[in-house]
Amino acid sequence: MLRRALLATAIATPAVAQAPWAPARPIRLIAPYPPGGGVDTTSRLLSVPMGAFLGQPVVVENRGGAGGSIGAGELARSAPDGQTIMIDAMAHTVNQYLIRGLAFDYATAFAPVSQVVVLPQILAVNPRHCPAKTVQEFVAWARPRAASLSYGSSGNATAAHLAAALFLNRAGLEMTHVPYRGGTPALQDLLGGNIAFVFGTVSSTLQLVRDGQLVALGVSTAQRIAPLPDVPTIAEQGFDGFELNEWNGLYASAGTPAPIVQRLYEAARHALADATVRQRLDTLGALPIGTDPAVFARYLAEQRALMQRLVHDARIEVG
Known part of the structure:
Protein backbone atom coordinates (compact mmCIF):
# COMPACT_ATOMS: atom_id res chain seq x y z
CA MET A 1 0.00 0.00 0.00
CA LEU A 2 2.84 2.39 0.93
CA ARG A 3 4.62 1.61 -2.36
CA ARG A 4 1.49 2.43 -4.29
CA ALA A 5 1.06 5.71 -2.40
CA LEU A 6 4.68 6.70 -3.04
CA LEU A 7 4.35 5.80 -6.71
CA ALA A 8 1.17 7.85 -6.99
CA THR A 9 2.92 10.81 -5.37
CA ALA A 10 5.91 10.49 -7.71
CA ILE A 11 3.60 10.49 -10.72
CA ALA A 12 1.51 13.41 -9.46
CA THR A 13 4.36 15.65 -8.36
CA PRO A 14 5.68 16.61 -11.83
CA ALA A 15 2.17 17.67 -12.90
CA VAL A 16 1.90 19.96 -9.89
CA ALA A 17 5.39 21.37 -10.48
CA GLN A 18 4.54 22.15 -14.10
CA ALA A 19 1.27 23.93 -13.36
CA PRO A 20 1.46 27.46 -14.82
CA TRP A 21 1.82 30.39 -12.46
CA ALA A 22 -1.37 32.27 -11.65
CA PRO A 23 -1.41 35.70 -9.98
CA ALA A 24 -2.90 35.77 -6.50
CA ARG A 25 -4.53 39.18 -6.92
CA PRO A 26 -4.95 41.91 -9.57
CA ILE A 27 -1.71 42.85 -11.32
CA ARG A 28 -0.39 46.41 -11.33
CA LEU A 29 0.79 47.44 -14.80
CA ILE A 30 2.87 50.58 -14.46
CA ALA A 31 2.85 53.00 -17.38
CA PRO A 32 5.72 55.36 -16.47
CA TYR A 33 4.31 58.28 -18.48
CA PRO A 34 1.17 60.45 -18.27
CA PRO A 35 -2.19 59.25 -19.62
CA GLY A 36 -2.86 59.59 -23.33
CA GLY A 37 0.63 58.88 -24.67
CA GLY A 38 1.91 55.91 -26.63
CA VAL A 39 2.95 53.76 -23.65
CA ASP A 40 -0.34 54.46 -21.88
CA THR A 41 -2.26 53.45 -25.01
CA THR A 42 -0.27 50.23 -25.43
CA SER A 43 -0.70 49.39 -21.75
CA ARG A 44 -4.46 49.82 -21.83
CA LEU A 45 -4.81 47.88 -25.07
CA LEU A 46 -2.94 44.88 -23.70
CA SER A 47 -4.24 44.97 -20.12
CA VAL A 48 -7.71 43.50 -20.74
CA PRO A 49 -6.73 40.43 -22.81
CA MET A 50 -3.71 39.84 -20.56
CA GLY A 51 -6.00 39.87 -17.54
CA ALA A 52 -8.39 37.43 -19.20
CA PHE A 53 -5.47 35.08 -19.93
CA LEU A 54 -4.04 35.27 -16.40
CA GLY A 55 -7.36 35.06 -14.57
CA GLN A 56 -6.88 38.34 -12.69
CA PRO A 57 -7.47 41.96 -13.77
CA VAL A 58 -4.44 43.87 -15.02
CA VAL A 59 -4.82 47.43 -13.75
CA VAL A 60 -2.89 50.23 -15.48
CA GLU A 61 -1.28 52.74 -13.13
CA ASN A 62 0.26 55.91 -14.60
CA ARG A 63 3.40 56.96 -12.74
CA GLY A 64 4.83 59.65 -15.01
CA GLY A 65 7.79 61.97 -14.56
CA ALA A 66 11.54 62.27 -15.11
CA GLY A 67 11.50 60.66 -18.53
CA GLY A 68 9.85 57.51 -17.22
CA SER A 69 12.35 56.92 -14.45
CA ILE A 70 9.88 57.54 -11.60
CA GLY A 71 7.61 54.72 -12.72
CA ALA A 72 10.59 52.52 -13.50
CA GLY A 73 11.89 53.10 -9.99
CA GLU A 74 8.55 51.94 -8.62
CA LEU A 75 8.94 48.60 -10.41
CA ALA A 76 12.60 48.34 -9.36
CA ARG A 77 11.48 48.51 -5.72
CA SER A 78 8.65 45.98 -6.16
CA ALA A 79 8.71 42.36 -5.03
CA PRO A 80 9.83 39.91 -7.75
CA ASP A 81 6.52 38.04 -7.76
CA GLY A 82 4.93 39.11 -11.06
CA GLN A 83 2.24 41.12 -9.30
CA THR A 84 3.76 44.42 -10.47
CA ILE A 85 4.92 44.80 -14.08
CA MET A 86 5.66 47.69 -16.45
CA ILE A 87 5.49 48.68 -20.09
CA ASP A 88 8.22 51.18 -20.97
CA ALA A 89 9.44 52.93 -24.12
CA MET A 90 12.91 53.15 -25.64
CA ALA A 91 13.88 55.60 -22.88
CA HIS A 92 14.49 52.38 -20.96
CA THR A 93 17.79 52.00 -22.83
CA VAL A 94 18.86 55.65 -22.91
CA ASN A 95 17.88 57.14 -19.51
CA GLN A 96 20.89 55.69 -17.72
CA TYR A 97 23.17 57.77 -19.97
CA LEU A 98 21.18 60.98 -19.50
CA ILE A 99 19.82 61.08 -15.94
CA ARG A 100 22.25 61.40 -13.07
CA GLY A 101 21.67 60.03 -9.60
CA LEU A 102 19.28 57.22 -10.48
CA ALA A 103 18.61 54.97 -7.51
CA PHE A 104 18.57 51.86 -9.70
CA ASP A 105 20.37 50.45 -12.73
CA TYR A 106 18.19 50.00 -15.80
CA ALA A 107 20.45 47.16 -16.96
CA THR A 108 20.04 45.04 -13.80
CA ALA A 109 16.85 46.12 -12.01
CA PHE A 110 14.39 44.47 -14.38
CA ALA A 111 13.52 41.11 -15.88
CA PRO A 112 12.80 41.51 -19.62
CA VAL A 113 9.53 39.83 -20.61
CA SER A 114 8.81 40.85 -24.21
CA GLN A 115 9.24 43.62 -26.74
CA VAL A 116 5.55 44.08 -27.46
CA VAL A 117 5.33 46.67 -30.23
CA VAL A 118 7.53 48.68 -32.57
CA LEU A 119 6.52 52.10 -33.89
CA PRO A 120 8.34 52.83 -37.16
CA GLY A 238 23.45 53.33 -48.35
CA PHE A 239 23.07 53.20 -44.54
CA ASP A 240 23.60 49.51 -43.88
CA GLY A 241 22.20 48.36 -40.57
CA PHE A 242 20.36 51.61 -39.85
CA GLU A 243 17.40 50.92 -37.59
CA LEU A 244 16.09 53.14 -34.83
CA ASN A 245 12.42 53.03 -33.91
CA GLU A 246 10.25 53.84 -30.98
CA TRP A 247 9.18 50.65 -29.21
CA ASN A 248 7.45 49.43 -26.08
CA GLY A 249 8.61 46.56 -23.89
CA LEU A 250 7.15 44.61 -20.97
CA TYR A 251 9.18 44.06 -17.77
CA ALA A 252 8.96 42.43 -14.37
CA SER A 253 11.31 43.23 -11.50
CA ALA A 254 14.72 41.57 -11.34
CA GLY A 255 14.70 38.19 -9.66
CA THR A 256 11.21 37.25 -10.80
CA PRO A 257 11.22 33.45 -11.23
CA ALA A 258 11.48 32.21 -14.81
CA PRO A 259 8.08 30.43 -14.77
CA ILE A 260 6.38 33.71 -13.85
CA VAL A 261 8.27 35.62 -16.56
CA GLN A 262 7.29 32.92 -19.04
CA ARG A 263 3.63 33.14 -18.06
CA LEU A 264 3.65 36.93 -18.40
CA TYR A 265 5.23 36.53 -21.84
CA GLU A 266 2.49 34.09 -22.83
CA ALA A 267 -0.12 36.58 -21.63
CA ALA A 268 1.45 39.33 -23.75
CA ARG A 269 1.51 37.06 -26.80
CA HIS A 270 -2.14 36.22 -26.19
CA ALA A 271 -3.02 39.91 -26.04
CA LEU A 272 -1.09 40.71 -29.22
CA ALA A 273 -3.00 37.98 -31.07
CA ASP A 274 -6.35 39.57 -30.19
CA ALA A 275 -8.08 40.88 -33.34
CA THR A 276 -9.29 44.09 -31.68
CA VAL A 277 -5.83 44.83 -30.30
CA ARG A 278 -4.17 44.25 -33.68
CA GLN A 279 -6.70 46.47 -35.45
CA ARG A 280 -6.11 49.29 -32.98
CA LEU A 281 -2.32 48.91 -33.23
CA ASP A 282 -2.63 49.10 -37.01
CA THR A 283 -4.46 52.43 -36.79
CA LEU A 284 -1.63 53.71 -34.57
CA GLY A 285 1.03 52.59 -37.04
CA ALA A 286 2.40 50.13 -34.48
CA LEU A 287 3.71 46.67 -35.33
CA PRO A 288 2.97 43.83 -32.87
CA ILE A 289 6.19 41.97 -32.07
CA GLY A 290 6.01 39.71 -28.99
CA THR A 291 9.62 38.53 -28.73
CA ASP A 292 10.43 36.02 -26.01
CA PRO A 293 12.38 37.02 -22.87
CA ALA A 294 15.77 35.81 -24.14
CA VAL A 295 15.46 37.58 -27.48
CA PHE A 296 14.28 40.75 -25.77
CA ALA A 297 17.20 40.65 -23.33
CA ARG A 298 19.68 40.47 -26.22
CA TYR A 299 17.93 43.34 -27.98
CA LEU A 300 18.13 45.50 -24.85
CA ALA A 301 21.87 44.88 -24.54
CA GLU A 302 22.39 45.87 -28.18
CA GLN A 303 20.25 48.99 -27.77
CA ARG A 304 22.09 50.11 -24.64
CA ALA A 305 25.41 49.86 -26.43
CA LEU A 306 24.01 51.87 -29.36
CA MET A 307 22.44 54.51 -27.10
CA GLN A 308 25.62 54.97 -25.09
CA ARG A 309 27.64 55.64 -28.25
CA LEU A 310 24.96 57.87 -29.73
CA VAL A 311 24.48 60.02 -26.63
CA HIS A 312 28.26 60.51 -26.46
CA ASP A 313 28.84 61.16 -30.17
CA ALA A 314 25.84 63.49 -30.58
CA ARG A 315 26.50 65.20 -27.22
CA ILE A 316 22.88 64.70 -26.18
CA GLU A 317 21.90 66.10 -22.79
CA VAL A 318 18.68 66.65 -20.87
CA GLY A 319 17.97 69.72 -18.82
Missing part, protein backbone atom coordinates in the same frame (compact mmCIF):
# COMPACT_ATOMS: atom_id res chain seq x y z
CA GLN A 121 9.48 56.34 -38.02
CA ILE A 122 9.37 58.13 -41.35
CA LEU A 123 12.16 60.46 -42.50
CA ALA A 124 10.14 63.28 -44.06
CA VAL A 125 10.92 66.54 -45.88
CA ASN A 126 8.85 69.37 -47.29
CA PRO A 127 8.87 69.19 -51.13
CA ARG A 128 8.36 72.95 -51.40
CA HIS A 129 11.70 73.55 -49.73
CA CYS A 130 13.74 70.43 -50.47
CA PRO A 131 13.79 68.71 -53.89
CA ALA A 132 15.07 65.36 -52.60
CA LYS A 133 13.13 62.18 -53.28
CA THR A 134 15.63 59.76 -51.72
CA VAL A 135 17.92 59.71 -48.71
CA GLN A 136 21.02 60.05 -50.90
CA GLU A 137 19.52 63.03 -52.73
CA PHE A 138 18.76 64.66 -49.38
CA VAL A 139 22.34 64.18 -48.15
CA ALA A 140 23.69 65.70 -51.40
CA TRP A 141 21.26 68.64 -51.09
CA ALA A 142 21.98 69.22 -47.40
CA ARG A 143 25.77 68.90 -47.40
CA PRO A 144 26.67 72.36 -48.83
CA ARG A 145 24.05 74.13 -46.67
CA ALA A 146 24.09 72.03 -43.49
CA ALA A 147 25.47 74.87 -41.34
CA SER A 148 22.32 76.87 -41.97
CA LEU A 149 19.86 73.98 -41.60
CA SER A 150 18.04 72.69 -38.55
CA TYR A 151 15.93 69.63 -37.87
CA GLY A 152 13.04 69.07 -35.52
CA SER A 153 12.00 66.34 -33.13
CA SER A 154 9.23 65.57 -30.68
CA GLY A 155 11.57 66.43 -27.81
CA ASN A 156 15.09 66.08 -26.51
CA ALA A 157 16.32 62.47 -26.34
CA THR A 158 13.09 61.11 -27.84
CA ALA A 159 13.10 58.41 -30.50
CA ALA A 160 12.71 61.08 -33.19
CA HIS A 161 15.74 62.98 -31.88
CA LEU A 162 17.87 59.87 -31.51
CA ALA A 163 16.99 58.60 -34.99
CA ALA A 164 17.86 61.98 -36.50
CA ALA A 165 21.12 62.16 -34.56
CA LEU A 166 22.08 58.67 -35.71
CA PHE A 167 21.18 59.52 -39.30
CA LEU A 168 23.25 62.72 -39.30
CA ASN A 169 26.15 60.92 -37.66
CA ARG A 170 26.11 58.21 -40.31
CA ALA A 171 25.76 60.82 -43.09
CA GLY A 172 28.61 62.94 -41.74
CA LEU A 173 26.38 66.01 -41.38
CA GLU A 174 25.88 68.48 -38.56
CA MET A 175 22.68 70.50 -38.12
CA THR A 176 21.01 72.40 -35.30
CA HIS A 177 18.48 70.39 -33.33
CA VAL A 178 15.15 72.06 -32.50
CA PRO A 179 13.24 70.07 -29.85
CA TYR A 180 9.47 70.57 -29.78
CA ARG A 181 6.90 69.56 -27.19
CA GLY A 182 5.55 66.70 -29.24
CA GLY A 183 5.62 65.52 -32.82
CA THR A 184 2.74 67.67 -34.10
CA PRO A 185 4.47 71.05 -33.55
CA ALA A 186 7.59 69.70 -35.25
CA LEU A 187 5.57 68.63 -38.29
CA GLN A 188 3.86 72.01 -38.38
CA ASP A 189 7.21 73.77 -38.55
CA LEU A 190 8.35 71.35 -41.25
CA LEU A 191 5.24 72.24 -43.25
CA GLY A 192 6.07 75.91 -42.66
CA GLY A 193 9.57 75.46 -44.05
CA ASN A 194 11.31 76.34 -40.80
CA ILE A 195 13.23 73.06 -40.44
CA ALA A 196 14.81 70.69 -42.96
CA PHE A 197 13.46 67.32 -41.86
CA VAL A 198 11.88 65.30 -39.09
CA PHE A 199 11.52 61.68 -38.13
CA GLY A 200 7.78 61.31 -37.57
CA THR A 201 5.60 58.45 -36.44
CA VAL A 202 3.38 56.68 -38.94
CA SER A 203 0.23 57.86 -37.18
CA SER A 204 1.24 61.54 -37.36
CA THR A 205 3.06 61.62 -40.71
CA LEU A 206 1.43 59.12 -43.06
CA GLN A 207 -1.56 61.21 -44.13
CA LEU A 208 0.66 64.24 -44.80
CA VAL A 209 2.74 62.04 -47.10
CA ARG A 210 -0.33 60.65 -48.86
CA ASP A 211 -1.67 64.19 -49.34
CA GLY A 212 1.61 65.26 -50.95
CA GLN A 213 2.40 67.83 -48.28
CA LEU A 214 5.49 65.88 -47.23
CA VAL A 215 7.80 63.43 -48.99
CA ALA A 216 8.84 60.23 -47.24
CA LEU A 217 12.50 59.65 -48.02
CA GLY A 218 12.86 56.45 -46.03
CA VAL A 219 11.65 54.47 -43.04
CA SER A 220 13.60 53.65 -39.90
CA THR A 221 12.76 49.94 -39.73
CA ALA A 222 14.83 47.02 -40.98
CA GLN A 223 12.10 46.12 -43.50
CA ARG A 224 9.67 48.26 -45.47
CA ILE A 225 6.32 48.94 -43.82
CA ALA A 226 2.91 48.00 -45.19
CA PRO A 227 1.43 51.55 -45.27
CA LEU A 228 4.32 52.74 -47.51
CA PRO A 229 5.46 49.68 -49.46
CA ASP A 230 7.20 51.75 -52.15
CA VAL A 231 9.30 53.75 -49.68
CA PRO A 232 12.65 52.03 -49.08
CA THR A 233 14.24 51.72 -45.70
CA ILE A 234 17.10 54.05 -44.81
CA ALA A 235 19.29 50.95 -44.59
CA GLU A 236 18.52 50.17 -48.24
CA GLN A 237 19.80 53.58 -49.30
Whole structure:
Protein backbone atom coordinates (compact mmCIF):
# COMPACT_ATOMS: atom_id res chain seq x y z
CA MET A 1 0.00 0.00 0.00
CA LEU A 2 2.84 2.39 0.93
CA ARG A 3 4.62 1.61 -2.36
CA ARG A 4 1.49 2.43 -4.29
CA ALA A 5 1.06 5.71 -2.40
CA LEU A 6 4.68 6.70 -3.04
CA LEU A 7 4.35 5.80 -6.71
CA ALA A 8 1.17 7.85 -6.99
CA THR A 9 2.92 10.81 -5.37
CA ALA A 10 5.91 10.49 -7.71
CA ILE A 11 3.60 10.49 -10.72
CA ALA A 12 1.51 13.41 -9.46
CA THR A 13 4.36 15.65 -8.36
CA PRO A 14 5.68 16.61 -11.83
CA ALA A 15 2.17 17.67 -12.90
CA VAL A 16 1.90 19.96 -9.89
CA ALA A 17 5.39 21.37 -10.48
CA GLN A 18 4.54 22.15 -14.10
CA ALA A 19 1.27 23.93 -13.36
CA PRO A 20 1.46 27.46 -14.82
CA TRP A 21 1.82 30.39 -12.46
CA ALA A 22 -1.37 32.27 -11.65
CA PRO A 23 -1.41 35.70 -9.98
CA ALA A 24 -2.90 35.77 -6.50
CA ARG A 25 -4.53 39.18 -6.92
CA PRO A 26 -4.95 41.91 -9.57
CA ILE A 27 -1.71 42.85 -11.32
CA ARG A 28 -0.39 46.41 -11.33
CA LEU A 29 0.79 47.44 -14.80
CA ILE A 30 2.87 50.58 -14.46
CA ALA A 31 2.85 53.00 -17.38
CA PRO A 32 5.72 55.36 -16.47
CA TYR A 33 4.31 58.28 -18.48
CA PRO A 34 1.17 60.45 -18.27
CA PRO A 35 -2.19 59.25 -19.62
CA GLY A 36 -2.86 59.59 -23.33
CA GLY A 37 0.63 58.88 -24.67
CA GLY A 38 1.91 55.91 -26.63
CA VAL A 39 2.95 53.76 -23.65
CA ASP A 40 -0.34 54.46 -21.88
CA THR A 41 -2.26 53.45 -25.01
CA THR A 42 -0.27 50.23 -25.43
CA SER A 43 -0.70 49.39 -21.75
CA ARG A 44 -4.46 49.82 -21.83
CA LEU A 45 -4.81 47.88 -25.07
CA LEU A 46 -2.94 44.88 -23.70
CA SER A 47 -4.24 44.97 -20.12
CA VAL A 48 -7.71 43.50 -20.74
CA PRO A 49 -6.73 40.43 -22.81
CA MET A 50 -3.71 39.84 -20.56
CA GLY A 51 -6.00 39.87 -17.54
CA ALA A 52 -8.39 37.43 -19.20
CA PHE A 53 -5.47 35.08 -19.93
CA LEU A 54 -4.04 35.27 -16.40
CA GLY A 55 -7.36 35.06 -14.57
CA GLN A 56 -6.88 38.34 -12.69
CA PRO A 57 -7.47 41.96 -13.77
CA VAL A 58 -4.44 43.87 -15.02
CA VAL A 59 -4.82 47.43 -13.75
CA VAL A 60 -2.89 50.23 -15.48
CA GLU A 61 -1.28 52.74 -13.13
CA ASN A 62 0.26 55.91 -14.60
CA ARG A 63 3.40 56.96 -12.74
CA GLY A 64 4.83 59.65 -15.01
CA GLY A 65 7.79 61.97 -14.56
CA ALA A 66 11.54 62.27 -15.11
CA GLY A 67 11.50 60.66 -18.53
CA GLY A 68 9.85 57.51 -17.22
CA SER A 69 12.35 56.92 -14.45
CA ILE A 70 9.88 57.54 -11.60
CA GLY A 71 7.61 54.72 -12.72
CA ALA A 72 10.59 52.52 -13.50
CA GLY A 73 11.89 53.10 -9.99
CA GLU A 74 8.55 51.94 -8.62
CA LEU A 75 8.94 48.60 -10.41
CA ALA A 76 12.60 48.34 -9.36
CA ARG A 77 11.48 48.51 -5.72
CA SER A 78 8.65 45.98 -6.16
CA ALA A 79 8.71 42.36 -5.03
CA PRO A 80 9.83 39.91 -7.75
CA ASP A 81 6.52 38.04 -7.76
CA GLY A 82 4.93 39.11 -11.06
CA GLN A 83 2.24 41.12 -9.30
CA THR A 84 3.76 44.42 -10.47
CA ILE A 85 4.92 44.80 -14.08
CA MET A 86 5.66 47.69 -16.45
CA ILE A 87 5.49 48.68 -20.09
CA ASP A 88 8.22 51.18 -20.97
CA ALA A 89 9.44 52.93 -24.12
CA MET A 90 12.91 53.15 -25.64
CA ALA A 91 13.88 55.60 -22.88
CA HIS A 92 14.49 52.38 -20.96
CA THR A 93 17.79 52.00 -22.83
CA VAL A 94 18.86 55.65 -22.91
CA ASN A 95 17.88 57.14 -19.51
CA GLN A 96 20.89 55.69 -17.72
CA TYR A 97 23.17 57.77 -19.97
CA LEU A 98 21.18 60.98 -19.50
CA ILE A 99 19.82 61.08 -15.94
CA ARG A 100 22.25 61.40 -13.07
CA GLY A 101 21.67 60.03 -9.60
CA LEU A 102 19.28 57.22 -10.48
CA ALA A 103 18.61 54.97 -7.51
CA PHE A 104 18.57 51.86 -9.70
CA ASP A 105 20.37 50.45 -12.73
CA TYR A 106 18.19 50.00 -15.80
CA ALA A 107 20.45 47.16 -16.96
CA THR A 108 20.04 45.04 -13.80
CA ALA A 109 16.85 46.12 -12.01
CA PHE A 110 14.39 44.47 -14.38
CA ALA A 111 13.52 41.11 -15.88
CA PRO A 112 12.80 41.51 -19.62
CA VAL A 113 9.53 39.83 -20.61
CA SER A 114 8.81 40.85 -24.21
CA GLN A 115 9.24 43.62 -26.74
CA VAL A 116 5.55 44.08 -27.46
CA VAL A 117 5.33 46.67 -30.23
CA VAL A 118 7.53 48.68 -32.57
CA LEU A 119 6.52 52.10 -33.89
CA PRO A 120 8.34 52.83 -37.16
CA GLN A 121 9.48 56.34 -38.02
CA ILE A 122 9.37 58.13 -41.35
CA LEU A 123 12.16 60.46 -42.50
CA ALA A 124 10.14 63.28 -44.06
CA VAL A 125 10.92 66.54 -45.88
CA ASN A 126 8.85 69.37 -47.29
CA PRO A 127 8.87 69.19 -51.13
CA ARG A 128 8.36 72.95 -51.40
CA HIS A 129 11.70 73.55 -49.73
CA CYS A 130 13.74 70.43 -50.47
CA PRO A 131 13.79 68.71 -53.89
CA ALA A 132 15.07 65.36 -52.60
CA LYS A 133 13.13 62.18 -53.28
CA THR A 134 15.63 59.76 -51.72
CA VAL A 135 17.92 59.71 -48.71
CA GLN A 136 21.02 60.05 -50.90
CA GLU A 137 19.52 63.03 -52.73
CA PHE A 138 18.76 64.66 -49.38
CA VAL A 139 22.34 64.18 -48.15
CA ALA A 140 23.69 65.70 -51.40
CA TRP A 141 21.26 68.64 -51.09
CA ALA A 142 21.98 69.22 -47.40
CA ARG A 143 25.77 68.90 -47.40
CA PRO A 144 26.67 72.36 -48.83
CA ARG A 145 24.05 74.13 -46.67
CA ALA A 146 24.09 72.03 -43.49
CA ALA A 147 25.47 74.87 -41.34
CA SER A 148 22.32 76.87 -41.97
CA LEU A 149 19.86 73.98 -41.60
CA SER A 150 18.04 72.69 -38.55
CA TYR A 151 15.93 69.63 -37.87
CA GLY A 152 13.04 69.07 -35.52
CA SER A 153 12.00 66.34 -33.13
CA SER A 154 9.23 65.57 -30.68
CA GLY A 155 11.57 66.43 -27.81
CA ASN A 156 15.09 66.08 -26.51
CA ALA A 157 16.32 62.47 -26.34
CA THR A 158 13.09 61.11 -27.84
CA ALA A 159 13.10 58.41 -30.50
CA ALA A 160 12.71 61.08 -33.19
CA HIS A 161 15.74 62.98 -31.88
CA LEU A 162 17.87 59.87 -31.51
CA ALA A 163 16.99 58.60 -34.99
CA ALA A 164 17.86 61.98 -36.50
CA ALA A 165 21.12 62.16 -34.56
CA LEU A 166 22.08 58.67 -35.71
CA PHE A 167 21.18 59.52 -39.30
CA LEU A 168 23.25 62.72 -39.30
CA ASN A 169 26.15 60.92 -37.66
CA ARG A 170 26.11 58.21 -40.31
CA ALA A 171 25.76 60.82 -43.09
CA GLY A 172 28.61 62.94 -41.74
CA LEU A 173 26.38 66.01 -41.38
CA GLU A 174 25.88 68.48 -38.56
CA MET A 175 22.68 70.50 -38.12
CA THR A 176 21.01 72.40 -35.30
CA HIS A 177 18.48 70.39 -33.33
CA VAL A 178 15.15 72.06 -32.50
CA PRO A 179 13.24 70.07 -29.85
CA TYR A 180 9.47 70.57 -29.78
CA ARG A 181 6.90 69.56 -27.19
CA GLY A 182 5.55 66.70 -29.24
CA GLY A 183 5.62 65.52 -32.82
CA THR A 184 2.74 67.67 -34.10
CA PRO A 185 4.47 71.05 -33.55
CA ALA A 186 7.59 69.70 -35.25
CA LEU A 187 5.57 68.63 -38.29
CA GLN A 188 3.86 72.01 -38.38
CA ASP A 189 7.21 73.77 -38.55
CA LEU A 190 8.35 71.35 -41.25
CA LEU A 191 5.24 72.24 -43.25
CA GLY A 192 6.07 75.91 -42.66
CA GLY A 193 9.57 75.46 -44.05
CA ASN A 194 11.31 76.34 -40.80
CA ILE A 195 13.23 73.06 -40.44
CA ALA A 196 14.81 70.69 -42.96
CA PHE A 197 13.46 67.32 -41.86
CA VAL A 198 11.88 65.30 -39.09
CA PHE A 199 11.52 61.68 -38.13
CA GLY A 200 7.78 61.31 -37.57
CA THR A 201 5.60 58.45 -36.44
CA VAL A 202 3.38 56.68 -38.94
CA SER A 203 0.23 57.86 -37.18
CA SER A 204 1.24 61.54 -37.36
CA THR A 205 3.06 61.62 -40.71
CA LEU A 206 1.43 59.12 -43.06
CA GLN A 207 -1.56 61.21 -44.13
CA LEU A 208 0.66 64.24 -44.80
CA VAL A 209 2.74 62.04 -47.10
CA ARG A 210 -0.33 60.65 -48.86
CA ASP A 211 -1.67 64.19 -49.34
CA GLY A 212 1.61 65.26 -50.95
CA GLN A 213 2.40 67.83 -48.28
CA LEU A 214 5.49 65.88 -47.23
CA VAL A 215 7.80 63.43 -48.99
CA ALA A 216 8.84 60.23 -47.24
CA LEU A 217 12.50 59.65 -48.02
CA GLY A 218 12.86 56.45 -46.03
CA VAL A 219 11.65 54.47 -43.04
CA SER A 220 13.60 53.65 -39.90
CA THR A 221 12.76 49.94 -39.73
CA ALA A 222 14.83 47.02 -40.98
CA GLN A 223 12.10 46.12 -43.50
CA ARG A 224 9.67 48.26 -45.47
CA ILE A 225 6.32 48.94 -43.82
CA ALA A 226 2.91 48.00 -45.19
CA PRO A 227 1.43 51.55 -45.27
CA LEU A 228 4.32 52.74 -47.51
CA PRO A 229 5.46 49.68 -49.46
CA ASP A 230 7.20 51.75 -52.15
CA VAL A 231 9.30 53.75 -49.68
CA PRO A 232 12.65 52.03 -49.08
CA THR A 233 14.24 51.72 -45.70
CA ILE A 234 17.10 54.05 -44.81
CA ALA A 235 19.29 50.95 -44.59
CA GLU A 236 18.52 50.17 -48.24
CA GLN A 237 19.80 53.58 -49.30
CA GLY A 238 23.45 53.33 -48.35
CA PHE A 239 23.07 53.20 -44.54
CA ASP A 240 23.60 49.51 -43.88
CA GLY A 241 22.20 48.36 -40.57
CA PHE A 242 20.36 51.61 -39.85
CA GLU A 243 17.40 50.92 -37.59
CA LEU A 244 16.09 53.14 -34.83
CA ASN A 245 12.42 53.03 -33.91
CA GLU A 246 10.25 53.84 -30.98
CA TRP A 247 9.18 50.65 -29.21
CA ASN A 248 7.45 49.43 -26.08
CA GLY A 249 8.61 46.56 -23.89
CA LEU A 250 7.15 44.61 -20.97
CA TYR A 251 9.18 44.06 -17.77
CA ALA A 252 8.96 42.43 -14.37
CA SER A 253 11.31 43.23 -11.50
CA ALA A 254 14.72 41.57 -11.34
CA GLY A 255 14.70 38.19 -9.66
CA THR A 256 11.21 37.25 -10.80
CA PRO A 257 11.22 33.45 -11.23
CA ALA A 258 11.48 32.21 -14.81
CA PRO A 259 8.08 30.43 -14.77
CA ILE A 260 6.38 33.71 -13.85
CA VAL A 261 8.27 35.62 -16.56
CA GLN A 262 7.29 32.92 -19.04
CA ARG A 263 3.63 33.14 -18.06
CA LEU A 264 3.65 36.93 -18.40
CA TYR A 265 5.23 36.53 -21.84
CA GLU A 266 2.49 34.09 -22.83
CA ALA A 267 -0.12 36.58 -21.63
CA ALA A 268 1.45 39.33 -23.75
CA ARG A 269 1.51 37.06 -26.80
CA HIS A 270 -2.14 36.22 -26.19
CA ALA A 271 -3.02 39.91 -26.04
CA LEU A 272 -1.09 40.71 -29.22
CA ALA A 273 -3.00 37.98 -31.07
CA ASP A 274 -6.35 39.57 -30.19
CA ALA A 275 -8.08 40.88 -33.34
CA THR A 276 -9.29 44.09 -31.68
CA VAL A 277 -5.83 44.83 -30.30
CA ARG A 278 -4.17 44.25 -33.68
CA GLN A 279 -6.70 46.47 -35.45
CA ARG A 280 -6.11 49.29 -32.98
CA LEU A 281 -2.32 48.91 -33.23
CA ASP A 282 -2.63 49.10 -37.01
CA THR A 283 -4.46 52.43 -36.79
CA LEU A 284 -1.63 53.71 -34.57
CA GLY A 285 1.03 52.59 -37.04
CA ALA A 286 2.40 50.13 -34.48
CA LEU A 287 3.71 46.67 -35.33
CA PRO A 288 2.97 43.83 -32.87
CA ILE A 289 6.19 41.97 -32.07
CA GLY A 290 6.01 39.71 -28.99
CA THR A 291 9.62 38.53 -28.73
CA ASP A 292 10.43 36.02 -26.01
CA PRO A 293 12.38 37.02 -22.87
CA ALA A 294 15.77 35.81 -24.14
CA VAL A 295 15.46 37.58 -27.48
CA PHE A 296 14.28 40.75 -25.77
CA ALA A 297 17.20 40.65 -23.33
CA ARG A 298 19.68 40.47 -26.22
CA TYR A 299 17.93 43.34 -27.98
CA LEU A 300 18.13 45.50 -24.85
CA ALA A 301 21.87 44.88 -24.54
CA GLU A 302 22.39 45.87 -28.18
CA GLN A 303 20.25 48.99 -27.77
CA ARG A 304 22.09 50.11 -24.64
CA ALA A 305 25.41 49.86 -26.43
CA LEU A 306 24.01 51.87 -29.36
CA MET A 307 22.44 54.51 -27.10
CA GLN A 308 25.62 54.97 -25.09
CA ARG A 309 27.64 55.64 -28.25
CA LEU A 310 24.96 57.87 -29.73
CA VAL A 311 24.48 60.02 -26.63
CA HIS A 312 28.26 60.51 -26.46
CA ASP A 313 28.84 61.16 -30.17
CA ALA A 314 25.84 63.49 -30.58
CA ARG A 315 26.50 65.20 -27.22
CA ILE A 316 22.88 64.70 -26.18
CA GLU A 317 21.90 66.10 -22.79
CA VAL A 318 18.68 66.65 -20.87
CA GLY A 319 17.97 69.72 -18.82
